[in-house]
Amino acid sequence: MKAAGAAAKRGTPAPGALAMSQAVRALHAVREDGVTAEEALLRLGSDAADLAATRAILSGSLRWYLRLAPLVDALLRPGQVLAPPLHPLLVVALHQLEYSRAPAPVTVNIAVDAARVLRQAAAAGLINALLRRFLAEHAALCARVERSEAAAVAHPRWLLREIRAVAGPAADAVIAANNESPPMSLRVNLAHGTREAYLDRCAAAGIAARSGLLPTTVVLDEAVDVGRLPGFALGVVSVQDAGAQHAAVLLDAQPGERVLDACAAPGGKTCHILERTPDLDLAALDVSPARLARVQQNLDRLGIAANLIAADLAAEDWWDARPFNRILLDAPCSATGVIRRHPDIKLLRRATDIAGFAATQQRLLRRCAQLLAPGGRLVYATCSILEAENEAVVGDFLAAHPGWSRAQEDMRLLPAPRAAGAGAVTDGFYYACLTNGGSGAR
Ligand SMILES: C[S@@+](CC[C@H](N)C(=O)[O-])C[C@H]1O[C@@H](n2cnc3c(N)ncnc32)[C@H](O)[C@@H]1O
Structure with a gap:
């Protein structure tokens, strides 16, 4: 991993480093200021880029935070204190290593570049070393942290x-x-046709969908942008959980x-x-x-x-x-x-x-x-x-x-x-x- 952050040294962060750094800033705001994830994303401002990726990384990191933060702590020496953005950066990087399909070396490089984007260039080596240790000692670290049920299930x-x-x-x-x-669940407006007719429209649009709990409910196999939903703009269907x-x-x-x-x-x-x-x-x-x-x-x-x-x-x-x-x-x-x-x-x-x-x-x-x-x-x-x-x-x-x-x-x-x-x-x-x-x- 010697090449870690090489792109950032040249001035162009690795693809993904910007979204990761934005997710780190938002995670920091949730943790330190107690704001919601939505508010934290809004705080990134209008020049934030790649918001969909940022939101996905942030959601996953929040979902698993109570497992990932103890893993980060287990990587540190007793009494070792990190500069403020580095702890959430490690949480986000561990999230990507644990729950994304990106190859581990790519994630480590992105995290090192994200440190530079966050004006923590001096910590690039530390981030690289801690993440490499996480990968090398993965099983033992997880076993130690997951002795706590709260950490195991986050x-x-x-x-x-x-x-x-x-x-x-x-x-x-x-x-x-x-x-x-x-x-992603939908509510079909029965004034426009039956749920079965809507399932046919989904199939024709290449959207895999099934009948849900109520006669109005459709559940998608994968979330899609609402713009892709047949008839959405005309009120044929709305996004709503079955229970609601x-x-x-x-x-x-x-x-x-x-x-x-x-x-x-x-x-x-x-x-x-x-x-x-x-x-x-x-x-x-x-x-x-x-x-x-x-x-x-x-x-x-x-x-x-x-x-x-x-x-x-x-x-x-x-x-x-x-x-x-x-x-x-x-x-x-x-x-x-x-x-x-x-x-x-x-x-x-x-x-x-x-x-x-x-x-x-x-x-x-x-x-x-x-x-x-x-x-x-x-x-x-x-x-x-x-x-x-x-x-x-x-x-x-x-x-x-x-x-x-x-x-x-x-x-x-x-x-x-x-x-x-x-x-x-x-x-x-x-x-x-x-x-x-x-x-x-x-
Ligand atoms: C659970 S959300 C409602 C969701 C909504 N029924 C729906 O299905 O889309 C609760 C709402 O209560 C509103 N609220 C909280 N306190 C209120 C109050 N004292 N008077 C009126 N609305 C209030 C909030 O602004 C929030 O929009």
């Missing part, structure tokens, strides 16, 4: 405890699902009803509700105007309309005092059901955050209760798998609201890995269907 300890408590014998499948790249497609079905809005989507952005469920029942008086509310703009974009693509409201659900001033027949509360949550889509969650969430989410969920649920017409239906949803944000929130709400009850059994979906088959693959979700009595709350 999950924080508190989350492993929660997953085991919630999932029991399915815990290993949940952990496996969390550690895979996310499946239960929300509109459970809400079961009927023509002419007044409906509130209480935490609507970016609008996946709003659009599904209107696809199923176009003749609705639907208010889509969200506290974030920027995210609400994405609801409008989705509605425009599908050629449907809703009344968009940028407001805090808990505030008084946005409501005209006319009650809603149905309310969907897709509450902000820990997102522990969608870790494979947002692997930064494994690093950003703390066990101590959960009580704060539960308090917000309680507050928003109580607010929705004031807005529902007698005999109405309120669907409480989260993409969390944690009991504290799901059954416990609903249990506390029902205990404090006599006259309210469950209209049907709760639905709890655990993340299912691709190996479960297209017909079973889903993210983790929780749904409780609540009613304040009367006959309208089927």
Whole structure:
């Protein structure tokens, strides 16, 4: 590996070194500043190049961070301190060595050049030496680090405890699902034709796809750019996980009803509700105007309309005092059901955050209760798998609201890995269907 970084010495980094260095900067921002991966990518600025590759390297490095960072630590001498970008650089390089198909010498050269791009030219030799040692002592290093279950499966300890408590014998499948790249699932707009007809269109376009969990769900064998999806621009199909497609079905809005989507952005469920029942008086509310703009974009693509409201659900001033027949509360949550889509969650969430989410969920649920017409239906949803944000929130709400009850059994979906088959693959979700009595709350 004497040639390592030779291209960079000549002033042209090896192909891939720029994307790797950008992923390192973004990983550093997630770790040190606690920002999300999306925010970290935005921080790279408008002159960032090769963003798709950067995003892929960052996602993988975050997914396996809790295994890779201890491996990096095991490579260092006791007390050895690295300049700030070098630890994340080694994490990213180890990710490429462990989980990409690139030949090891190529990855080492790219990492050495990435060090130069990161203005750490003096550390080029150190990076080269540490990565060569990693390759030479791979089995022993992995065996040592993986004595810790948290490192072996790259999950924080508190989350492993929660997953085991919630999932029991399915815990290993949940952990496996969390550690895979996310499946791409679609929701077929049945107003444009059947799912089977859409599967034929995919086949004709050379896109391998299968039937998913619900009659509207299609799961792709490989993710594709939405521009390649037949009819996407015309609203024939939308990108949405199978588990998320239960929300509109459970809400079961009927023509002419007044409906509130209480935490609507970016609008996946709003659009599904209107696809199923176009003749609705639907208010889509969200506290974030920027995210609400994405609801409008989705509605425009599908050629449907809703009344968009940028407001805090808990505030008084946005409501005209006319009650809603149905309310969907897709509450902000820990997102522990969608870790494979947002692997930064494994690093950003703390066990101590959960009580704060539960308090917000309680507050928003109580607010929705004031807005529902007698005999109405309120669907409480989260993409969390944690009991504290799901059954416990609903249990506390029902205990404090006599006259309210469950209209049907709760639905709890655990993340299912691709190996479960297209017909079973889903993210983790929780749904409780609540009613304040009367006959309208089927
Ligand atoms: C889980 S996301 C909703 C996803 C959306 N239902 C969908 O399917 O596309 C939760 C949303 O709640 C919004 N939110 C959080 N607190 C809120 C509040 N107090 N009032 C209104 N919206 C809120 C967030 O801005 C975020 O867009």
